[in-house]
Amino acid sequence: MNQKEWPLWEVFIRAKQGLNHKHVGSLHAADVTMAIANARDVYTRRLEGISIWVVESKHLHASEPSDQEALFDPAEDKIYRHPTFYNLPIELKHM
Amino acid sequence: MQDSDIRFQYVLHLADNSMILGQRNAEWCSHGPVLEQDIAITNITLDLIGEARSLYAYAAELKGENATEDTIAFTRDVKQYKNALLLEQPNTDWAYTVVRQFFYDAFHFQLLNVLQKRKDERIAEIAHKSLKEVTYHLKWSSEWLIRLGDGTDISREKMQIAINDLWEYTGEFFIPTEIETKAFELGIAADVEKLKPLWLEKVKAIIEQATLTIPSKNFQQNGGKNGLHSEHLGFILAEMQFMQRAYPGVEW
Amino acid sequence: MEINLEESFQKKIDDEIRIEPRDWMPEKYRKTLLRQISQHAHSEIVGMLPEANWITRAPNLRRKVALLAKVQDEAGHGLYLYSAAETLGMTRDELLEELHSGKAKYSSIFNYPTLSWADMGAIGWLVDGAAIMNQVPLCRVSYGPYARAMVRVCKEESFHQRQGYEIMLTLSNGSEEQKAMAQDALNRWWWPSVMMFGPNDDNSPNSAQSMKWKIKRFSNDDLRQKFIDVSVAQAEILGLTIPDNNLKWNEARGHYDFSTIDWIEFNEVIAGNGPCNKQRLKAIVSAWQNGEWVRDAAVAYAEKQAKKTDNKTIAA
Numbered sequence: 206m207n208q209k210e211w212p213l214w215e216v217f218i219r220a221k222q223g224l225n226h227k228h229v230g231s232l233h234a235a236d237v238t239m240a241i242a243n244a245r246d247v248y249t250r251r252l253e254g255i256s257i258w259v260v261e262s263k264h265l266h267a268s269e270p271s272d273q274e275a276l277f278d279p280a281e282d283k284i285y286r287h288p289t290f291y292n293l294p295i296e297l298k299h300m
Numbered sequence: 301m302q303d304s305d306i307r308f309q310y311v312l313h314l315a316d317n318s319m320i321l322g323q324r325n326a327e328w329c330s331h332g333p334v335l336e337q338d339i340a341i342t343n344i345t346l347d348l349i350g351e352a353r354s355l356y357a358y359a360a361e362l363k364g365e366n367a368t369e370d371t372i373a374f375t376r377d378v379k380q381y382k383n384a385l386l387l388e389q390p391n392t393d394w395a396y397t398v399v400r401q402f403f404y405d406a407f408h409f410q411l412l413n414v415l416q417k418r419k420d421e422r423i424a425e426i427a428h429k430s431l432k433e434v435t436y437h438l439k440w441s442s443e444w445l446i447r448l449g450d451g452t453d454i455s456r457e458k459m460q461i462a463i464n465d466l467w468e469y470t471g472e473f474f475i476p477t478e479i480e481t482k483a484f485e486l487g488i489a490a491d492v493e494k495l496k497p498l499w500l501e502k503v504k505a506i507i508e509q510a511t512l513t514i515p516s517k518n519f520q521q522n523g524g525k526n527g528l529h530s531e532h533l534g535f536i537l538a539e540m541q542f543m544q545r546a547y548p549g550v551e552w
Numbered sequence: 553m554e555i556n557l558e559e560s561f562q563k564k565i566d567d568e569i570r571i572e573p574r575d576w577m578p579e580k581y582r583k584t585l586l587r588q589i590s591q592h593a594h595s596e597i598v599g600m601l602p603e604a605n606w607i608t609r610a611p612n613l614r615r616k617v618a619l620l621a622k623v624q625d626e627a628g629h630g631l632y633l634y635s636a637a638e639t640l641g642m643t644r645d646e647l648l649e650e651l652h653s654g655k656a657k658y659s660s661i662f663n664y665p666t667l668s669w670a671d672m673g674a675i676g677w678l679v680d681g682a683a684i685m686n687q688v689p690l691c692r693v694s695y696g697p698y699a700r701a702m703v704r705v706c707k708e709e710s711f712h713q714r715q716g717y718e719i720m721l722t723l724s725n726g727s728e729e730q731k732a733m734a735q736d737a738l739n740r741w742w743w744p745s746v747m748m749f750g751p752n753d754d755n756s757p758n759s760a761q762s763m764k765w766k767i768k769r770f771s772n773d774d775l776r777q778k779f780i781d782v783s784v785a786q787a788e789i790l791g792l793t794i795p796d797n798n799l800k801w802n803e804a805r806g807h808y809d810f811s812t813i814d815w816i817e818f819n820e821v822i823a824g825n826g827p828c829n830k831q832r833l834k835a836i837v838s839a840w841q842n843g844e845w846v847r848d849a850a851v852a853y854a855e856k857q858a859k860k861t862d863n864k865t866i867a868a
Contacts, residue, residue, distance in 0.1 A: 452848055454849070
């Protein structure tokens with residue numbers, strides 16, 4: 206028999222209402238229904254979540270590690286984007 | 301028969317059903333067709349044994365005399381076990397396992413749905429909790445039934461054989477025993493005859509979706525719920541009870 | 553250019569920066585990791601068998617569900633580790649093929665038989681105890697996916713050893729027969745557990761490179777000594793005797809001395825001559841073969857459904 210391997214899926218779990226889904230790992234499943242069921246059985250046995258996202262791994266696109274400096278270093282010196290950049294009088298308690 | 305004895309016997313019957321199927325499913329652990337499903341079926345097993353434990357604990361309270369979930373599960377012989385015949389049938393392969401699970405899930409779901417509204421608070425409470433689990437079991441077994449029925453030629457054939465073989469063990473669920481009838485009169489049980497159309501509706505729909513057929517043969521086996529079992533149960537209990545029989549009366 | 557890549561790779565590791573799947577890595581690092589992670593995954597999977605052997609015979613219902621949950625966790629751990637290995641360029645099926653063909657190794661301890669219920673206690677206490685010694689440092693291993701898998705494994709593993717020790721404790725406080733059962737299990741599992749840490753450091757040729765890459769963080773002998781030191785006190789609480797006449801506290805070293813390991817036995821079991829090597833592999837292969845039609849059918853069904861959806865989209 207000409208066997209095909211079940212595709213790989215990435216699993217994202219929302220731990221509780223109000224939090225974002227977080228990547229927890231991957232698994233194999235033949236289709237999306239099974240991927241969600243498998244994610245439930247594999248990754249939520251200890252009350253880890255209340256909602257599941259799955260996406261077939263081949264549909265995830267990632268930035269190139271070699272682009273890391275070009276993509277992310279330029280944000281380094283833009284300190285004016287952070288609230289601590291601005292000097293305000295101590296008397297001003299809430300802002 | 302006294303009311304308390306009816307209640308006790310009825311709880312035992314409910315517990316034995318899930319215990320014996322749990323024990324059977326447990327045989328799959330580490331032998332599943334793929335890791336993800338090894339984990340999935342063990343989740344179902346843990347739910348079933350969990351439900352059985354809650355019911356045995358209740359039965360032990362009803363019995364008194366220092367009975368525990370373990371004395372009840374591990375020291376009764378074949379004749380005293382009141383599970384339906386379907387649940388003691390061997391795993392055989394993944395097809396038999398899925399079909400057996402599906403037939404029971406479809407019944408179990410309807411049964412718990414009624415029990416959670418009946419008058420025995422303990423049974424109702426356990427049923428309410430287990431219903432959530434069984435809702436998932438039914439989804440799992442329905443999906444696998446459809447997937448394998450409508451999969452390859454080989455899988456369709458295997459599923460049809462399993463359905464044909466196990467069909468004769470489904471009727472028993474809907475023929476009330478004396479205990480079930482009396483427990484129903486006490487207001488604590490379900491009228492199992494009434495569950496049949498609901499069960500059949502679900503079973504027909506899923507089997508049809510799976511491109512499989514319900515056997516035309518009508519004959520149905522009966523007896524497990526009254527303690528008249530197949531030869532399989534003796535071996536299940538021999539294995540399950542071995543430690544308690546070999547070393548009676550100690551803590552583990 | 554290659555040299556610069558290697559240097560900056562090593563610098564990252566020295567600075568405790570994790571390597572991620574798409575980062576450049578030396579081919580030998582990738583291969584060594586693949587072998588290490590897949591061996592670990594295989595050990596989890598084969599390791600299910602000796603314990604699954606007692607699930608249907610567990611002596612009470614509480615023990616039965618705990619054992620089931622534990623063996624199930626091992627399936628999960630195998631799954632997490634296979635996933636980590638898959639980020640290095642081999643699929644799970646390819647990794648399993650290596651296990652099934654006998655090419656890949658797994659931990660030799662699982663080639664010993666489980667003969668009594670007390671073995672469930674001894675495995676949890678000693679085998680999981682030894683495994684935890686190895687695994688906790690791996691939560692800081694240099695390869696990101698492996699480290700993350702290990703964090704998850706260690707979190708779940710924490711109940712396993714306690715479960716095993718509790719079984720031993722109950723037996724030790726039980727009847728004479730139960731105590732004897734516990735002692736017998738300790739006798740049989742002690743040396744295989746001590747051997748789990750692998751060959752002596754001077755016979756462990758790849759260790760230095762692995763330490764430099766931080767895919768191994770302590771030496772075999774250091775971990776083994778740590779394991780023996782903590783086990784002595786644990787055995788005392790149980791009132792059981794560790795089967796080693798030379799086990800003695802060495803004030804100068806600040807450690808327990810112990811007998812020389814029987815490396816002949818160790819090598820025989822690795823070579824395939826342990827009591828259960830053949831049965832274990834056979835069980836794993838037959839589960840895989842029996843599941844083939846199931847996996848194929850699921851693919852066939854998924855393809856049919858995808859086609860139906862496509863047709864609908866076209867019609868719309």
